[in-house]
Amino acid sequence: MQETSINKRSVMVLPIILLSYFLILLDNSIIFTGTVKIAQDLALNQAQLSWVSNAYSLTFGGLLLLGGRSGDLFGRRKMYNIGLVIFAISSLFVGLAGSPVAIIMARAFQGIGSAILAPTTLAILMDNFEGEERTKAVAAYGATAGIGSSVGLIIGGVLASQFSWRDGFFINVPISIIMFILAMLFIEEKDTIEGKIDIFGSITSVIGMIALVYSIVGESNNIIALVIAIVFIGLFIRQEAKTSSPIMPLSLFANKERLGAYIARFTFLGAMLALWFLTPQMMQNYLGYSPLTSGLAFFPLSITIFLSSLQVSRLTKKFGNGKLMVIGLTIVALGMFGLSLFNENSNYWIGIAIPMMIIGIGQGFSLSPLTASGIAHTTADEAGAASGVVNMVHQIGGSIGLSVVIAFSSAVTNPVSSFRLQMLIATIFIVISLLAAIFFVLPQSKKK
Template identity: 50%
Template structure:
């Protein structure tokens, strides 16, 4: 292996491991909530804010975090994200009160908001051509595997160790990634030398904060949504007239990118709901422990990983658009299988079999969605585009979980509630499929016919 190839491998490793840490934390919370509530004596409302505080700062600052690497040096921005996330993880792990826990999670979310988009923009900057396709395939695979594998790791910590260890492990990992970044990741060759749009950043933060609270909050949600609409209007007006906008509005004029953003929103709305609700269902209806529920996701995780390894070759052979359509369709079929689940079917037929289909679908979907989300973006705007990919990923997931919770909250029968949730999940993924067909697949069909 040549030194250049070895350096590229290490750069990709740093990017993927850092991204994996963010995804892992979300899943650990899912399987560790019971233990966290018991140890810190949290009320249900305070427990919900352990997740909401992280979601608010993560989602609220994603657009700013994405543009930070474009305005400054991406290596510096990435290192800042690692330091904040690592320190936030340490504070979460040593939390002794509900307030300390919630504030620590909010601080951790700031680090995630910088890390998530800069991982993707660093990848785009350091890889080109087929190398970039393979790297983005690995990045997309990490997005799927990280969330589902996190359920296994979270269950392991909750059952055998402590939920604190699930956060504490981030500290040495972040330190190692920081050292490797300093040694192997080159400084950005292209970045805009101008100050960050401060007013646009404020509008963006308030806008995203009010949107997420409108989705996950307990009180005054409609007021929050109204504030979001007002901030959105002000934000668009600012971005349209400002010389160096936080989010260049031309990113939405490309049909492929727009289709990818919409599809990612609804796809993740469905999949995060599935990751959130299915472990609970396995524990309630099949008597699984948290660890067993996490291991129960192995069919999805392993198949996802194996399929994701083939995505770059399949993309070269069939094209990104066809993979998207096939991948989302197979995911939809797999999720719809869970609508029929009953304890009499057992785990293998009722859960594992649909999960195999979901693993195939997810493996074929997330990487092509990422490719389409940053299609035809220049280097100066890659951070902003990466930020948008992560915004729709994060907001879509929060929306899906909240929307399904509202629909099923008055249903006392847990199995019936799960069936309804899976019907909604299937519908969300179907909407993602329609968006891809109309905005991405049909667009490229017209291009082919035009030739």
């Protein structure tokens, strides 16, 4: 009877979860392919344009731990709906923005909504699925992480070229209203855990994370920001070790499989965000592609992610989660290295499309195992916190990784040489992910 009820709920619960997560990823991707148009419409300089993305990343990454734990304490459906409302209102503000300050502030506000939605959706998934059903649901969630970002580049290119980049944000409003109604109808509110929000831990984590990202992406006072980050992250860890209601239980890191998955996901997203953010700019600025063409150029990546993701459940049964992760990351590393070989004599199909297809296959195999290992062996009381950590390393890893790639390649003025160096650095990130999977995740996976 329990399995039957789970299957009935899954008919609507899983689509709600996946569409919500897709919306979050979609908007970030629209920013990537729409950067040139946004800069033209709002007269943004390069620094202001980077903060359209960074403002979102800062609030999203900085508040994820708090957002994840809030679902444990106050109810996942309640927090999901609050996140939807914030996301819808902020999306409207982004679409209406008429100045650099307006769009940057709206994007920061949007990050708050995403910080609540992202971990809550994963925790709701864990509440509603067990056993093999959970494996399939996590596979779909991981596939959405890859497909959503790459398809978002295509949709963003279509909107920027044929309509307006603003439409990509306006459409969030009616969709969010529909999702709100569906959540009230189909998502059951689970029992909350006893406890209270760790105020000191929340404040120190937000300041520490924001300062850490700013120390890399900021244009001034970077050393001061880094010192602040170290101090506040240290205070945060100390607080989490002694409080009875941590927003990030340190026990989550005691398990080597989860620890390895967090490290691997951090560097993996650093590489992938560099790919998603920098490749459209290279194609528009060097190859002369329009936003539409540069978005459509990601189709080989999207289709191979989709096709390989369909095989994850079957391959997980055959190889195990850890081994499939290692296989996937190895394939991604090969594809990313292939992109780093792009030169002035390369055409799109050989220099970009084929490496993207290889990356897509590996990414489809990697993201679901990374998600599954990130929430492995957690109790119901830890579900929201673990989901928050998974999404935190996803978002912060992407933001910091992209910043590192840009920082190390900024002195190279030739666009092709710069892109080659950027993709080579991204390849190194993937290799680090692979090593984390081999030495932390794989041994634990073999013990099961």
